[in-house]
Amino acid sequence: MKKKRLEIFLEGLEKFSYPKAYLEQYSTPANIAAELLVYAKLKGDLSGSVCDLGCGTGIFAIGAKILGAEKVYAIDVDENALEIARRNADKYDCGIDFIRMDIADIDKNDLQVDTVLMNPPFKSHKDIKFLNKSLELADVVYSMHNGVTEEFINNYVVDICNGFEIRKIRFPIKRTFEFHRKNVKEIDVNIYRFQR
Amino acid sequence: MWKNLVKILACPICKKDLLLIVDEERDNDVIKGYLYCSRCNERYPIEDGIPVLLPLDQR
Numbered sequence: 001m002k003k004k005r006l007e008i009f010l011e012g013l014e015k016f017s018y019p020k021a022y023l024e025q026y027s028t029p030a031n032i033a034a035e036l037l038v039y040a041k042l043k044g045d046l047s048g049s050v051c052d053l054g055c056g057t058g059i060f061a062i063g064a065k066i067l068g069a070e071k072v073y074a075i076d077v078d079e080n081a082l083e084i085a086r087r088n089a090d091k092y093d094c095g096i097d098f099i100r101m102d103i104a105d106i107d108k109n110d111l112q113v114d115t116v117l118m119n120p121p122f123k124s125h126k127d128i129k130f131l132n133k134s135l136e137l138a139d140v141v142y143s144m145h146n147g148v149t150e151e152f153i154n155n156y157v158v159d160i161c162n163g164f165e166i167r168k169i170r171f172p173i174k175r176t177f178e179f180h181r182k183n184v185k186e187i188d189v190n191i192y193r194f195q196r
Numbered sequence: 197m198w199k200n201l202v203k204i205l206a207c208p209i210c211k212k213d214l215l216l217i218v219d220e221e222r223d224n225d226v227i228k229g230y231l232y233c234s235r236c237n238e239r240y241p242i243e244d245g246i247p248v249l250l251p252l253d254q255r
Contacts, residue, residue, distance in 0.1 A: 077254075082246055097201050101249035105208035 001067065007034035009066070010059055013088045016081070021177050023078055024121035028059050028144075032171055033119075036142055036191050037063040039167060040115065043193065045140050048114035051075065053103055053134055058085030058096070060117040065094040072096045073113065075103060104129065108136040116141045122149070128156065131194075135160050139196045144171075147188025157194060167191040197226040197245050207233035207240075208249050214240065 001009075010030035019025035037060065040046050046069045052061035055074035062085075065072050074089075074096050076082050082098055089096045116138040120130035127145055131153075134141040141161075145153050147168065157164060171189035175182065202216040212235045220228040231240040231247055241248050248255060 077250070079248075083244075086244070086246065095198075097198055098246045099201070099205070099249065100246055101208060102254070105249065107206050107211055110204045110206050 003034050003038045006037065006063065006066070007031050010034055010063055013057060013059060013062065014084050015057055016084065018080070019177070020078065020080075021179075023081075024123060024126075025056060025078070025081065026173055027057060028119045029172060030059070032144070032169060032189070032191075033059045033063055035167070035169060036060070036117065036144065037067055039191065039193070040064075040117065040142050041067045043140075045115045045142070045193075049073070050115045050117060051111070051113045051137060053116055053118040053130060053137075054120055055085055055098075056081050056119070058088050060119070061085065061096050062089055062092060062094050064115075064117060065089075065096060066092070069115075071113075073099065073111070075099045075101060075106065077102050103133050106133060106137065111137055113138045114140065116143075118142070119144045122146045127153075131157065132160065135194060135196050141192075141194040141196075143192050143194065144189050145192060147190055150190055153190075153192070161194045161196055164192050164194045197242050197247050199224055199226060201247070202231065205231060205247060205249060207236055207238065209233070209238065209251060210235050212236075 007030050015027040016025050046067045049071040050064040050069040051073040055076045061074035116134040120127040170186050214231040218229040229242045
């Protein structure tokens with residue numbers, strides 16, 4: 001599947017109607033999701049088992065399944081997010097295993113996958129919690145991080161992984177919450193591929 | 197919930213393996229039921245096919 005077609009397909013998925021600010025429920029834009037997914041596919045990381053950590057509306061999980069992943073897990077703590085994700089998966093008849101839990105409670109002895117895909121929350125270093133957990137669960141992790149945290153992330157992961165690649169993009173965040181002052185704000189986002 | 201999923205799930209409180217109790221299933225998929233931790237005597241519901249592994253106060 002071509003990247004443009006995947007993007008159009010992902011754009012058609014249902015988004016959050018009532019996003020929760022404390023869970024940073026920004027829907028991942030379809031073009032950015034397609035970018036990350038095709039990157040992972042071309043690297044050969046989407047053939048086995050995949051876990052979408054903090055799946056939200058399920059865009060990575062469904063995309064991974066479409067691109068040929070054999071087994072896909074999608075985990076989120078929020079009931080509403082999982083309802084939307086499940087509707088999205090059902091619409092396209094994707095066999096995805098959804099689990100509602102706090103990622104802190106995932107036991108690495110129970111769940112091991114080939115690849116983790118995630119767009120973790122940025123605030124108060126929640127992204128670090130997601131990073132730590134993801135590298136416990138998989139050899140390869142694809143993740144998106146705010147460009148301003150690049151130095152911090154790069155220094156941090158030195159101790160927990162063996163190497164990484166970065167792709168730099170600009171991420172348009174549409175006005176989602178009342179406290180946002182602009183209709184669309186562009187932020188720099190780095191797509192990482194971490195190798196355990 | 198795919199039945200074999202229970203193998204990779206554990207109690208979020210004590211990390212012990214869980215027992216699957218099925219109330220309703222369709223094509224080997226559990227639609228309704230619960231996961232039981234015998235150590236904590238805690239039931240984790242499976243709602244609309246999605247297991248909810250959260251302590252009671254966080255559901």
